[in-house]
Amino acid sequence: MSARSVIIEATAGLLARSPSGDISTRAVCEAAGVQQPVIYRLFGDKDGLLAATVDHVWDQYLGMKRAAEESADPLTDLRAGWDSHSAFALAHPNAYRLLFGSGGVAKAESADEAMRLLRLVLDRLAAEGRLLVAPEIAARVVMAANTGVSLALILHPALYPDASLSSTMRDIVLGSLVSGATPTPGAGESGRIAAITLRTTLPTLPGELFSDREAGLLDEWLGRIQSSSPTD
Template identity: 65%
Template sequence: MSTRSRIIEVTAALLAQSPTGDVSTRAVCEAAGVQQPALYRLFGDKDGLLAATVDHVWEQYLAMKRAAERSADPLDDLRAGWDSHTAFALAHPNAYRLLFATTLTTRPESADEAMRLLREVLDRLAADGRLRVVSTTAAQMVMAANTGVALALVLQPSLYPDAGLSALVRDATHRAILRDVDAVDHASDARTAAANTLTSGLGELVPATFSPAEAGLLGEWLARVPAAEAHSTQK
């Protein structure tokens, strides 16, 4: 094992055991058997060390998501992704807080990949015509809600003692972004879903069918459809 890997492993262990959610570089160096100059040479500063450690801990979660077989129904994958996200937060509260509830000057890469994996599932739902909003917005809504309820469970367990709250927030969030495919479709709902489905596939049409400029213009037109339908519904 390299010195860098050993330091990260030690930091992850100390972080998991920390009652405050913090670790000192001195404690890390003592446990890893290295001098502080070596730590700073490898990671730049404490934030760099913590960011690398968060990525290391979250790699377990992300590797599991990458390896997971797709379900026949992407909605099953969306639900499972939410539940595994919350479960991981509860199992690794200090690493979770560092990723989503701190302002590290060195940004962990884990959050970006978690969003990318979520977007892949939502793109599949969009391709099936099942999203009320474009997949980019849906991903932001789902991630914000998922991290919000997970942080509530992690940071304020006395106020949020029931982990079952996560499933309630999950279902409410999913109802907000998904069409009810079992209900009779209203014309406006169908038009919005069609626009979102086309938007999700624009990237695959460049450059085979459209130039980037043409795709950008088409994307702008399609984005107007949900807004126009929402406006007409409010009248």
């Protein structure tokens, strides 16, 4: 293994284990068994090292996307791509934060490659007449939404404790961009929608309509329906 590869592997390991998401070049040198001048000779500076490391980590994800076989339905591939993006982000939070939540690794090429692969799927949808906006606009919207929800889950887990927020965001975004992406609600889903609507309007109803106890019970029951799975 070359000195460059050894250093990148060491940096990736330190980055994955760092509670703060920050690492020092001194720690990298100790882990890789090299002197600091070697890092600056190979990578220019710390940002160059981090950019190379982020590209290395994300190349695993991008490699899976490149190798993935296309299904008969590009919308299925688009949904799967969103989910794999979020899953990889949660599995590699520090590298993800550096790539999409920091300007410190502007040299990294991973974001451009991810956008290129996304465009390939969106171009297929456009060719089928199913895309409601231009592919380049759709790509920016999907990437912004996917990275935004992933960063929210990573940076603010107490505020966003449920990882299923990503799939909820996915369905909302794709439903606005792709014709037919939002299925007609079934009976169970219609019941959830009705419960959400009624629960939201409860505070606006006349106060004398229900006692406090009745209003509390109704809110609890509607909350259970709202939180249920459509197949429950």
